[in-house]
Amino acid sequence: NAGVTQTPKFQVLKTGQSMTLQCAQDMNHNSMYWYRQDPGMGLRLIYYSASEGTTDKGEVPNGYNVSRLNKREFSLRLESAAPSQTSVYFCASVSRQISDTQYFGPGTRLTVL
Amino acid sequence: RKEVEQDPGPFNVPEGATVAFNCTYSNSASQSFFWYRQDCRKEPKLLMSVYSSGNEDGRFTAQLNRASQYISLLIRDSKLSDSATYLCVVNDYKLSFGAGTTVTVRA
Numbered sequence: 329n330a331g332v333t334q335t336p337k338f339q340v341l342k343t344g345q346s347m348t349l350q351c352a353q354d355m356n357h358n359s360m361y362w363y364r365q366d367p368g369m370g371l372r373l374i375y376y377s378a379s380e381g382t383t384d385k386g387e388v389p390n391g392y393n394v395s396r397l398n399k400r401e402f403s404l405r406l407e408s409a410a411p412s413q414t415s416v417y418f419c420a421s422v423s424r425q426i427s428d429t430q431y432f433g434p435g436t437r438l439t440v441l
Numbered sequence: 442r443k444e445v446e447q448d449p450g451p452f453n454v455p456e457g458a459t460v461a462f463n464c465t466y467s468n469s470a471s472q473s474f475f476w477y478r479q480d481c482r483k484e485p486k487l488l489m490s491v492y493s494s495g496n497e498d499g500r501f502t503a504q505l506n507r508a509s510q511y512i513s514l515l516i517r518d519s520k521l522s523d524s525a526t527y528l529c530v531v532n533d534y535k536l537s538f539g540a541g542t543t544v545t546v547r548a
Contacts, residue, residue: 363538370445370528370538371485386535418484430536432484 330354334419334433341409341440349404349436351419359422360402361430362386362394364415371418377402409440444468445531447539454519454546461515462542464529474505474512475530479541485528488514519546 332353341347353360358379363371373386377396391413393405402421406413419433447464454460466474474491489496491503491512502515512531516523524546529539 368449368540370443370540372538373535376535416482429487432486434484435482437482 332419332421332431332433334417334436336436337434338437339439341406341438343410343440345409346405346407347409348406349417349419349438350401351403351433352401353419353421353431353433354400355421355423355431356399357421357423357431358399360396361420361422362392362402362404363418363420364388364413365418365435366415374404374417409438411440414438414440443539444533444537445529445539447529447542449540449542451543451545454544456519456521456546456548458519458546459515459517460519460544461513462527462544463511463513464531464539464542465509465511466529466531466533466537467510468531468533469507469510471531471533473532474503475532476501476503476512476514477528477530477538479526479528481526485538488527516544519544521546521548 335350361376362374375394377383380399395403417436420430422428422430476488477485478488479485495504500517504513526541526543528541531537
């Protein structure tokens with residue numbers, strides 16, 4: 329099992345460009361999450377999907393959209409990148425409920441110039 | 442006030458030492474608590490869950506104090522490989538992450 333995979337690992341964008349971060353898990357988990365991590369701050373939830381077909385906003389959703397394509401895949405889209413979106417993005421999944429362990433992907437390091 | 446607060450450290454300790462640090466949380470209705478470990482530029486990984494009665498996993502001991510709303514992590518007989526950032530995570534219908542406490546164990 330690969331666990332949670334993310335692509336790309338690194339990306340540099342210019343202000344105003346768009347891109348999609350991909351996330352996939354092969355653990356048959358129901359819930360998937362997107363976080364961003366900035367220096368000196370904890371992980372902040374951008375969007376989550378409790379199950380296939382549903383998505384909800386987290387703490388910092390502005391500037392992002394998501395798609396839960398199927399049970400395995402949960403993508404994060406930046407429509408018009410801004411320098412404030414420079415961050416490390418982590419995708420995570422959990423099997424049943426919030427008290428279960430969250431498994432994280434290796435992260436995508438995004439720089440917006 | 443942040444939902445979850447941690448002393449950022451760093452805690453610099455020699456091998457074999459004991460190191461302990463706390464994490465405070467603001468929501469008294471929080472249901473469950475975790476410690477995650479994050480190595481430099483890597484993804485967080487679960488270290489241990491924190492139970493009401495306190496729990497131990499090898500050299501690691503976690504405690505919960507609901508009255509004062511904090512959890513703690515103690516590492517005994519520190520190893521070089523314990524050098525990492527330790528994230529406090531609190532579940533109050535969603536997971537809230539602390540910014541992390543950095544521990545550096547020196548030879």
